[in-house]
Amino acid sequence: MLETLFNILKVSVAVAIGAVFLLAINAIVSLITTLIFGNVIGEVLVIISDCLPFDALAVFGAIGTAITSILAFLVAKKIFDLTSWTVSSI
Amino acid sequence: MKNKLFIILPVLLSLFSVSQVSALKHEYTQIPMYVPMQRTGNSSADSFEYPLKMTWTAENYANIDQPAKQYRFLSRYNSSTQQCELLPTTNYVSPYNQDNSLVWSIGNVWIRNSSLQFSNRQECNFLVPFGDSLDSTLFPNWSSVPEFNSLSITNSSQVSTFIKENLLSLLPYSHAYDHIPLNPTGGDSQSSGLKMSTLYTDSATSGSINYPDKFIELIVPFGYFDESIGGSLTQGRELEFTGQFNFPTSDFSFAPNFLSSGTFKLQYYYMNGQTSTTINGLRGNVDCSGQLTYLSNQSVFSFSCPLTIPSSSFTGGSLYVALELLRSSSDDYIWDSGASDWSLTNLYTITDNDSTAGRPFNPECSGSNCDDAPNNPNNDNLPSNEDWFSQLTNLFNFSVINPFAPLYSMFTHGSQCSQIPIIAGMLNAPDSTYCPWFPSSVRDILTPVFSIASMMVLFGFFVRWLGSDEGSGLIEKSDTNIKVKGGKK
Numbered sequence: 001m002l003e004t005l006f007n008i009l010k011v012s013v014a015v016a017i018g019a020v021f022l023l024a025i026n027a028i029v030s031l032i033t034t035l036i037f038g039n040v041i042g043e044v045l046v047i048i049s050d051c052l053p054f055d056a057l058a059v060f061g062a063i064g065t066a067i068t069s070i071l072a073f074l075v076a077k078k079i080f081d082l083t084s085w086t087v088s089s090i
Numbered sequence: 091m092k093n094k095l096f097i098i099l100p101v102l103l104s105l106f107s108v109s110q111v112s113a114l115k116h117e118y119t120q121i122p123m124y125v126p127m128q129r130t131g132n133s134s135a136d137s138f139e140y141p142l143k144m145t146w147t148a149e150n151y152a153n154i155d156q157p158a159k160q161y162r163f164l165s166r167y168n169s170s171t172q173q174c175e176l177l178p179t180t181n182y183v184s185p186y187n188q189d190n191s192l193v194w195s196i197g198n199v200w201i202r203n204s205s206l207q208f209s210n211r212q213e214c215n216f217l218v219p220f221g222d223s224l225d226s227t228l229f230p231n232w233s234s235v236p237e238f239n240s241l242s243i244t245n246s247s248q249v250s251t252f253i254k255e256n257l258l259s260l261l262p263y264s265h266a267y268d269h270i271p272l273n274p275t276g277g278d279s280q281s282s283g284l285k286m287s288t289l290y291t292d293s294a295t296s297g298s299i300n301y302p303d304k305f306i307e308l309i310v311p312f313g314y315f316d317e318s319i320g321g322s323l324t325q326g327r328e329l330e331f332t333g334q335f336n337f338p339t340s341d342f343s344f345a346p347n348f349l350s351s352g353t354f355k356l357q358y359y360y361m362n363g364q365t366s367t368t369i370n371g372l373r374g375n376v377d378c379s380g381q382l383t384y385l386s387n388q389s390v391f392s393f394s395c396p397l398t399i400p401s402s403s404f405t406g407g408s409l410y411v412a413l414e415l416l417r418s419s420s421d422d423y424i425w426d427s428g429a430s431d432w433s434l435t436n437l438y439t440i441t442d443n444d445s446t447a448g449r450p451f452n453p454e455c456s457g458s459n460c461d462d463a464p465n466n467p468n469n470d471n472l473p474s475n476e477d478w479f480s481q482l483t484n485l486f487n488f489s490v491i492n493p494f495a496p497l498y499s500m501f502t503h504g505s506q507c508s509q510i511p512i513i514a515g516m517l518n519a520p521d522s523t524y525c526p527w528f529p530s531s532v533r534d535i536l537t538p539v540f541s542i543a544s545m546m547v548l549f550g551f552f553v554r555w556l557g558s559d560e561g562s563g564l565i566e567k568s569d570t571n572i573k574v575k576g577g578k579k
Contacts (some may be wrong), residue, residue, distance in 0.1 A: 026493040043510040050508060053308065054527040054536035059494025062541035066548040068493060 010083055018076030025068050329397045500538040 037045060049056035121314035378395035526533060 026358045040512045050526040058499045065496045066545040
């Protein structure tokens with residue numbers, strides 16, 4: 001019972017840390033993209049997007065969200081693994 | 091492999107997160123143009139139309155005051171005659187048409203974005219061949235102004251003059267006034283728009299203005315808005331047109347009289363631009379409310395016109411609206427006093443009170459049973475669609491940083507034109523906008539399709555990698571041992 005509670009607590013902490021990383025990654029990406037694309041490069045991309053039959057900005061945004069989520073998941077999983085016991089059987 | 095993934099993913103993330111550039115996108119700007127028509131004879135108030143209609147974007151407008159720069163709002167150049175021409179066609183092209191073609195139809199000409207560059211051509215005739223094509227059955231009381239039947243312009247400076255004097259003087263939009271002040275004068279028989287004078291005169295009352303039908307003092311075209319607002323013009327959709335006039339205090343002598351005694355209506359009509367060459371005849375008007383405010387150096391008249399789409403036939407076309415000021419004929423003198431320096435501000439404010447937007451999200455209120463929800467006692471207890479939609483969106487509506495914002499941007503109406511200030515500055519067109527080539531109906535469908543497909547591919551590879559031997563699978567296998575993670579020792 002105690003072990004189950006401990007695991008639940010551990011998962012909760014991992015999820016919370018993952019969420020924090022999600023926000024942090026998102027903020028960093030926002031900063032990077034602002035620096036990189038907040039100029040003529042961004043405007044060129046906007047023009048390119050307007051030439052396509054779909055909103056490329058929205059599509060890339062969705063891809064970025066997916067990658068951010070994956071990164072956050074990996075971080076959370078790494079933390080979970082680091083705090084787990086490993087049993088090896090020969 | 092895991093370490094590589096930690097490197098690759100951020101790089102991809104940086105490259106692909108162009109969505110943050112969305113801050114560069116601004117509101118859609120479009121300027122409808124109206125060429126005045128001379129009205130002949132007296133008729134009822136519901137018969138006026140706009141015989142010639144031109145639209146272009148702020149990009150074109152930004153060049154108006156600079157003749158040396160490019161004018162790019164005519165669309166066809168006749169190489170055989172080496173002339174710029176507005177060619178009459180029989181097909182009306184809706185706002186969805188992006189082929190940059192100039193279109194002439196019954197009473198309407200749409201000039202889409204740009205393919206000609208006036209200033210670089212020394213010989214370029216600007217022909218406005220309307221008049222012959224006017225359908226007398228649709229416009230029984232109108233004839234074209236003779237001066238516009240065939241106008242020949244031979245150099246760019248004349249183009250500039252023509253635009254400024256004959257077209258831009260009719261602009262009703264505030265940003266136009268920032269650059270080109272209008273000086274409306276009373277008694278002008280061939281002006282419309284903000285010239286604030288009558289559209290016609292009665293020859294029988296020479297020297298004075300006659301208002302036999304006491305209407306049409308100001309025409310404020312809003313242009314089509316199905317690209318500006320988005321969505322379909324479904325029956326019952328509620329829109330509200332608001333705006334205001336600004337005029338100097340020197341005009342107090344007549345303005346309060348006019349504005350307080352006049353009534354205001356929003357005239358609208360519908361065009362099925364995609365399939366028909368005629369005006370469908372779905373037209374009418376709604377009453378507007380107005381309020382006059384006195385300030386120190388000017389007065390402001392604010393108006394509001396609620397419009398509910400009256401017919402389910404408003405689909406696939408465009409809705410045109412114009413503000414009419416109705417006034418009494420006893421106020422004729424007011425225009426003779428010289429209404430000067432009138433301007434319009436915020437005249438393109440359209441509030442979409444669309445209560446149908448959230449309907450698909452309300453399981454208890456689907457289909458047509460919600461169309462008459464306000465009047466149906468059986469639906470009184472249902473949450474409004476707007477509330478329902480708001481509750482759903484508020485789930486992830488973080489105030490600071492919303493990592494899920496790109497997911498929502500997939501489903502937003504993305505047809506608005508984008509401002510490109512840096513590139514526009516390089517091209518000496520600071521107010522330029524760039525509009526999507528494809529219609530919003532196509533983009534609105536393909537955007538979530540590609541977005542979701544891309545995310546599925548990414549997550550698919552990730553899950554596959556998780557379960558692979560290389561990945562940090564939940565269960566890692568090898569020939570010699572089995573590691574169980576999360577187990578006890």
